[in-house]
Structures are given as structure tokens and as C-alpha cells.
Amino acid sequence: NGTLVYFTPLAISSGVKYTSVPFFNIFMHGNVFHLFLCCYCLWAMLVNRPMSNTHMLLVGLVSATVGIYLSPTPFQGTSGIIFTITGLLLSAYPTRGNYARVATATAICTAVQPSSWCVHIVPLVLGFVYYRILNTARHGNTV
Numbered sequence: 001n002g003t004l005v006y007f008t009p010l011a012i013s014s015g016v017k018y019t020s021v022p023f024f025n026i027f028m029h030g031n032v033f034h035l036f037l038c039c040y041c042l043w044a045m046l047v048n049r050p051m052s053n054t055h056m057l058l059v060g061l062v063s064a065t066v067g068i069y070l071s072p073t074p075f076q077g078t079s080g081i082i083f084t085i086t087g088l089l090l091s092a093y094p095t096r097g098n099y100a101r102v103a104t105a106t107a108i109c110t111a112v113q114p115s116s117w118c119v120h121i122v123p124l125v126l127g128f129v130y131y132r133i134l135n136t137a138r139h140g141n142t143v
Helices: 002-014 032-045 053-070 079-092 096-112 114-139
Strands: none
Touching: 032 079, 053 079, 053 114, 079 096, 079 114, 096 114
16 A cells, blocks of 8 residues: 555645556545545445455456546546455345445435446446456356
């Protein structure tokens, strides 16, 4: 998480909200509260893991990058990575309660910042689909 520690103070001190390279915007945050919320959500989700943290974070980084490049508006923050991991977990543990929590979180994030739908929903779906494909390749089932 050293990258977050480096880029966030740089963004805050310089007043920069976005970089010219969308990939780097994943490591920018709107404010300290946004950084704290993203870190807390990430920490809370890494309790029950269907794969290694490194694997989930790499899939998250790729999916978040796709979401941020597809976004019609500039966006910052690690929520794309968090939503990817949420999709992975939802695919691994598909319970009614988990679906309800994910739907609530997605609705709240989108309501707070409507332009964020692409950087939240795209990584969520990519994480979900990735785990389904991986699970099918590993076990030959489509559960």
C-alpha cells in the first residue's frame, strides 16, 4: 500500500484531482476520508478469501483500470479495486445476504457520485465473471 501513501499526499498538497494518465488516478483520492473509507473497505473484505490477496489485488488492479478507462468522466480512488474484490467474493460466496449488501453498497456509491457507475459496476462484474471462469477451469463446475 506504499503507492497510496505516496500518491495521496502528493495529490492533496498539489491540489491535483486527476492525472493525465487514467491508470494513476486509481491511486489518487478526493480527501483523507475517501482514502480511509477505501482502506477500511479493503481491509474488511480481505477476511474471507477465495484466493490469495496478491491474486485478488492484481485482478482488481486490472479490472479497475478497465473501468477507469471506460469511464466517461475522470475518476479517482481505489474503489474499482474494492468493487472487483467484491465481485470475486460475491461469486465465491453467492448468498442472498451478500447480494443484498453488494446491491446496497453499489446503490449508495452511485447515489453519492452518479458519474461513478462505470468505475464501480464494470470492475464488480469483471471480478464476478473472472472468479466464475477460474472456478470452472479449476473444478469443471459452473456453480
